[in-house]
Amino acid sequence: MGRIDYTIIGGGIAGLITALLLAERGYRVKVLEDRYPGAGATGAAAGLLVLHLKPQLLEVALGSLSLYKRVAGRGYLFNVGALLFTTPGCAGGYESVMREYGLTAYKIGLEEASELAGIPLRGVEGEEVLYVDEYLVDVGSLVSRLHSILGELGVQIADTRTDRTVEGEVIVAAGAWSHLLVPELRERVILYRCQAAAYEAPRPRLAIEDDTHGYYAITHPGGDLVGGDGSNTIIKSPEEGYTPDQWEPYEILERISKRIPGAEEGYPRRVWSAPCTTTPDSLPLAGTLREGLHIITGFDGLGITLAGGTAARLVDYLEGKARSMGALDPARPMPPAPPDRPPEPYDECPNSNT
Numbered sequence: 400m401g402r403i404d405y406t407i408i409g410g411g412i413a414g415l416i417t418a419l420l421l422a423e424r425g426y427r428v429k430v431l432e433d434r435y436p437g438a439g440a441t442g443a444a445a446g447l448l449v450l451h452l453k454p455q456l457l458e459v460a461l462g463s464l465s466l467y468k469r470v471a472g473r474g475y476l477f478n479v480g481a482l483l484f485t486t487p488g489c490a491g492g493y494e495s496v497m498r499e500y501g502l503t504a505y506k507i508g509l510e511e512a513s514e515l516a517g518i519p520l521r522g523v524e525g526e527e528v529l530y531v532d533e534y535l536v537d538v539g540s541l542v543s544r545l546h547s548i549l550g551e552l553g554v555q556i557a558d559t560r561t562d563r564t565v566e567g568e569v570i571v572a573a574g575a576w577s578h579l580l581v582p583e584l585r586e587r588v589i590l591y592r593c594q595a596a597a598y599e600a601p602r603p604r605l606a607i608e609d610d611t612h613g614y615y616a617i618t619h620p621g622g623d624l625v626g627g628d629g630s631n632t633i634i635k636s637p638e639e640g641y642t643p644d645q646w647e648p649y650e651i652l653e654r655i656s657k658r659i660p661g662a663e664e665g666y667p668r669r670v671w672s673a674p675c676t677t678t679p680d681s682l683p684l685a686g687t688l689r690e691g692l693h694i695i696t697g698f699d700g701l702g703i704t705l706a707g708g709t710a711a712r713l714v715d716y717l718e719g720k721a722r723s724m725g726a727l728d729p730a731r732p733m734p735p736a737p738p739d740r741p742p743e744p745y746d747e748c749p750n751s752n753t
């Protein structure tokens with residue numbers, strides 16, 4: 400192989416997608432991976448492509464969607480309906496933002512929500528219910544597919560146990576490990592544990608995103624009801640992220656049972672976790688850190704949703720097609736890191752002008 404233009408450190412969704420886009424544009428690319436592709440947060444993801452977002456992030460998420468449609472196609476990407484239970488006054492904001500982008504979103508009543516879910520659902524006075532079209536990505540298959548396309552495009556995926564050679568410009572896509580490679584990121588990334596569980600419990604036909612009780616649950620094509628929440632624990636080292644909290648799945652099941660009758664009889668069959676990263680302002684970090692050194696990380700539990708669109712922007716920027724990375728620029732001014740994890744991007748309900 401000739402001279403390498405870009406070495407990407409990290410073979411998670413961010414590194415693999417960035418490698419793909421660069422290789423498709425004719426650059427010679429190498430990916431360095433410490434363990435195996437998908438070994439970090441990517442391999443643990445539930446795979447929900449969340450679209451009820453503020454416009455700024457929705458545009459990024461739609462970039463991911465069109466990329467995954469092109470790369471993964473049928474079999475890896477499922478259009479799933481989702482029921483969004485929001486606190487009063489939130490549904491209208493999501494509805495208008497999503498509709499503005501040509502997406503399906505409309506308010507419904509609890510009875511219709513139950514019919515769509517195929518099981519009875521309990522409501523809470525004052526809350527609003529929105530039906531939205533969202534997507535589920537089979538992340539394991541997507542990673543395998545990316546791996547094989549990268550091979551066809553001549554991208555080398557090197558195991559750092561045998562090859563640590565860095566050539567050309569460097570893109571750090573090492574997820575929760577990124578700040579270990581680039582010390583100036585220490586003040587800009589917050590590490591926390593992302594966790595999910597597979598439950599033996601009644602299974603809705605649609606995804607449920609329950610802001611009233613604070614969890615999401617989705618029936619995976621394999622039959623498992625997979626659920627988790629956003630209130631994850633801050634950790635000091637990425638490795639801590641792999642030790643799940645054994646109580647959390649029971650707490651989440653209790654919340655699920657407030658919505659789904661019969662879930663109280665259920666139990667978690669399997670629980671898993673991995674380290675995730677966020678930033679003090681909850682937006683990804685993507686762009687140039689210094690000459691020849693670039694970054695793409697900080698997806699705040701939404702890396703499957705945001706990595707594709709973020710990588711597309713980064714590659715345009717590296718090629719000079721975009722003048723700046725805007726709100727994702729890693730050098731942007733940021734508030735000091737809060738003591739807890741900042742709210743996830745979808746925790747903040749939009750009004751039409753956000």
Ligand SMILES: Cc1cc2nc3c(=O)[nH]c(=O)nc-3n(C[C@H](O)[C@H](O)[C@H](O)COP(=O)(O)OP(=O)(O)OC[C@H]3O[C@@H](n4cnc5c(N)ncnc54)[C@H](O)[C@@H]3O)c2cc1C
Pocket residue numbers: 408409410411412413414431432433434435436437438439440441442443444445446447448449559572573574575576577580593594595627671672673674675695696697698699700701702703704705706
């Ligand atoms: C339980 C769980 C559920 C989730 N569910 C969803 C969901 O439904 N929807 C959604 O959008 N997001 C979800 N996420 C979040 C999403 O998985 C992450 O945001 C995303 O995978 C981050 O991707 P990444 O490529 O930045 O990092 P990672 O996937 O962590 O990849 C980083 C890679 O870098 C490698 N690496 C580290 N250091 C080095 C080094 N020095 N040299 C070489 N390689 C190195 C690691 O081995 C790893 O493979 C979930 C996460 C978890 C854990």
